[in-house]
Amino acid sequence: STFAEETLSSLPFFKTFRPAELREFIEPLKRYDFSRGQLVYAEGEAPRSCLIVVRGALSMNFSTPAGTSTFAVYGPGRMAGELPLVDGAPHPLACMARESTIAFEVDRIGFDLLRRGGSVVSFKFFEAVTTSIVGVLRRAGAHLARISTERSASAASTSSEPPVPT
Numbered sequence: 652s653t654f655a656e657e658t659l660s661s662l663p664f665f666k667t668f669r670p671a672e673l674r675e676f677i678e679p680l681k682r683y684d685f686s687r688g689q690l691v692y693a694e695g696e697a698p699r700s701c702l703i704v705v706r707g708a709l710s711m712n713f714s715t716p717a718g719t720s721t722f723a724v725y726g727p728g729r730m731a732g733e734l735p736l737v738d739g740a741p742h743p744l745a746c747m748a749r750e751s752t753i754a755f756e757v758d759r760i761g762f763d764l765l766r767r768g769g770s771v772v773s774f775k776f777f778e779a780v781t782t783s784i785v786g787v788l789r790r791a792g793a794h795l796a797r798i799s800t801e802r803s804a805s806a807a808s809t810s811s812e813p814p815v816p817t
Contacts, residue, residue, distance in 0.1 A: 656670050656673055656674070659673055659677070659705070660673060662705070662727050662728030663727075663728035663729065664703050664728045664729065664730060664779050665728065666728075667775050667778065667779075668772070668775055672771060672772050672775065675772050676772050676775075676776065677755060679761060680703075680755040680756060680757060680761070681755070681756045681758070682705075682753065682754075682755055682756075683702070683753070683754050683755075683756055684751075684752070684753055685707070685709075685748035685751070685752040685753075685754065686748060686751055687748055687749070687750050687751055688747065688748060689747065689748045690745065690746075690747050691709060691731075691732075691746040691747060691748060692732065692742050692745065692746050693742070693745050694712075694713060694714065694741075694742060694743065694744055694745040695741045695742065696741060696742050697735075697741055697742075698732060698735035698736050698739075698741070698742060698759065699758065699759055700732065700736075700756045700757055700758040700759060700761075700762070701730055701731065701732035701733040701736055701756075701757050701762060702730065702731045702732055702746075702754040702755065702756055702757075703728075703729075703730050703754060703755045703757070704725050704726060704727050704728065704729050704730075704731065704752060704753075704754050705727060705728075705753045705754060705755060706727055706751075706752065706753040707726075707727075707748065707749070707750045707751050707752025707753060707754075708724050708725060708726045708727075708748075708749040708750055708752060709724070709725045709729075709731045709746050709747070709748060709749060709752060709754070710723075710724050710725075710746070710747050710748075710749040711723045711724070711725065711731065711744040711745070711746055712744060712745045712746075712747060713743075713744050713745070714745075719745075722744055722790065722791075722794065723787070723790055724749055729783070730779065730780065730783045731746050731754075732746060733762075733780050733783055733784065734784055734787060736759060736762045737780070737784065757776075765777065
């Protein structure tokens with residue numbers, strides 16, 4: 652099925668696209684329907700595409716000794732999987748459908764064509780990609796700061812040495 656332009660243009664990813672640009676952008680994209688719990692791609696997998704969530708949510712997860720932890724949840728209008736297409740590295744996180752989810756796929760070839768671009772649609776796409784990557788980096792920085800604080804607090808509570816007076 653198709654989604655009304657009004658619905659798509661209301662999503663954060665598409666907010667700067669004019670109706671004709673939106674039609675041009677989504678026309679070659681493939682729609683995917685993921686069921687709750689479905690693995691979209693695994694941590695360490697080579698990138699094939701990125702996804703733009705239209706309905707539902709994708710959970711970005713990583714493995715820890717204690718099990719699986721969620722790094723981020725991407726709902727409608729958010730992009731997943733773009734960073735490995737930019738830097739060429741494997742997916743740093745696993746991506747799983749958190750609920751029944753509809754997403755549009757931008758495959759590697761389409762991504763590279765848009766990167767070479769020169770069109771208004773290419774510019775708007777990479778403006779959205781840049782915004783998404785900045786968000787990922789901010790979340791990663793906040794996550795690392797939280798882990799560092801937790802480790803410092805844990806180390807201080809397990810230390811048998813008395814505090815050194817200053």
